[in-house]
Amino acid sequence: MSVAKKEIKRITTHVLQNMKEQGEKISMLTAYDYSMARILDDAGIDILLVGDSASNVMAGHETTLPITLEQMIYHAQSVVRAVERAFVVVDLPFGSYQGNSTKALNSAISIMKESGAHAVKLEGGSEIEESVRRILSAGVPVMGHLGLTPQSIYKFGTYSVRAREEAEANKLREDALLLEECGCFAIVLEKIPATLGKEVAASVRIPVIGIGAGNGTDGQVLVMHDVLGITKDFSPRFLRRYLNLYDTIKEAINNYITDVKSGSFPSDEEQY
Numbered sequence: 001m002s003v004a005k006k007e008i009k010r011i012t013t014h015v016l017q018n019m020k021e022q023g024e025k026i027s028m029l030t031a032y033d034y035s036m037a038r039i040l041d042d043a044g045i046d047i048l049l050v051g052d053s054a055s056n057v058m059a060g061h062e063t064t065l066p067i068t069l070e071q072m073i074y075h076a077q078s079v080v081r082a083v084e085r086a087f088v089v090v091d092l093p094f095g096s097y098q099g100n101s102t103k104a105l106n107s108a109i110s111i112m113k114e115s116g117a118h119a120v121k122l123e124g125g126s127e128i129e130e131s132v133r134r135i136l137s138a139g140v141p142v143m144g145h146l147g148l149t150p151q152s153i154y155k156f157g158t159y160s161v162r163a164r165e166e167a168e169a170n171k172l173r174e175d176a177l178l179l180e181e182c183g184c185f186a187i188v189l190e191k192i193p194a195t196l197g198k199e200v201a202a203s204v205r206i207p208v209i210g211i212g213a214g215n216g217t218d219g220q221v222l223v224m225h226d227v228l229g230i231t232k233d234f235s236p237r238f239l240r241r242y243l244n245l246y247d248t249i250k251e252a253i254n255n256y257i258t259d260v261k262s263g264s265f266p267s268d269e270e271q272y
């Protein structure tokens, strides 16, 4: 007897656009490896972001700047292998697109060709317009990222809330419209006032996904390690932790060490 395979409807840019139009919120989390991506996809997450936050949570760097294109491709390949339903977006890392649209195009093509991901994400607005347009002209979907853009941390000097001042808020409003006009399929807004997040989401037709941008955006994104409580020392106001895995894992490992040291593992049933 053959068992019917479960029909899985893949998330595409069109599905995401429909979700915005129907008022259905979009769920997005970061993922960097096969095993976690499999669980997140199975749970029904809409978008998996292979974020350059891998530089922090996977590699232990202080910022997102050191991670390379090759390392991002490695993480993206692992995630893509796990996914049956979610839409997979990959961050173009620092230095792979700024100031040179040919390099940007080549970086995006490498990611798409070598990982099988579905889209790329770039940080910035008018400064990277040429790169965004060239990548889009090659048929690669682009997600924008405005507000707090961690690749510019040394320019900002701090991870505090962005666009509180009118001039910066106006630039963000204009950049969002520009990214939409270029043809981006979605925009991430990071760490800005909730009123501005809501206003920008209402001003563009494409989905706007917030992280610390309030409840008025079309969806939310968080870093998976923060949501699961694997990271311990990062507690911004916008973060909701759903687990405290750091302590849970530590306790399990303590128990394992105790069992090995005492000789109670393996038991008679756990050997051949």
Ligand code: KIV
Pocket (backbone or CB within 6 Å): 030, 049, 050, 051, 052, 053, 054, 091, 188, 190, 211, 221, 222, 223
């Ligand atoms: O790299 C990342 O995790 C991100 C999210 C914070 C949106 O860009």
